[in-house]
Amino acid sequence: MLLTNCLPIPNEGIMTDNPSDAFPPGSPLSFINEGLAAGRRLSMRAAAGRSPFIPPPDLARVLLRLKCAAGVGGANILNQEELFTGGYCEACKQPRGARSDASLRIRFIDAYSWRYGGGLAQVRFDQRISVSLLYFSEDFLALLTPQEQAQFYWRRVENLGKGKKTMHELIGSQLHVPLAALRGGNPDTPQCNRCGWRRQPQYDLVGELPAWLDPEDDGKRRDQPDLYIYDR
């Protein structure tokens, strides 16, 4: 089981290549035209960096379907400075080092979050999200088989606010799936100059998708997953 957020990205009709979608000059929505045009320019630029790679038919198939679980509750972190052995990068605010021995201390963001089977606690600097920590309720853990529970490392969360359930932070896993970019794609992966941290490949623009995922290049996101597993 992979515990992550893998909701499909909804179709973005805005990224069409057809200029006839533009709002008329007098329309109160005509300011959107500029954004559409910028999107097309970026899309073309990204498409120019794509390789013509097309996978052979025997590889172009869905290899795995993953079961996913993600909590919907939310919690504020009360001790984010204690959570990583190397603190946080001054430039990109990503954590450095390993997860420390400190327990995650939280207060739920509302009166309902403690009732859910899990949720997100996010490290933030001036509202900028650095890293999201996942926690799951004791009820949720009870649904896992002993073997499934044992594949992950859990640590009890200290809840300093209201809420009766005990939560457990997912602090590690024995299963590791390396991040990989889609072959032939042109993802957006900016890198931090100071610490070298690189964001996972993201395909925000249609033109950044590899040609084999968007063969018609019709400017529309299909019902594509946002996680891919590469089977060697």
Ligand SMILES: [Zn+2]
């Ligand atoms: Zn950095």
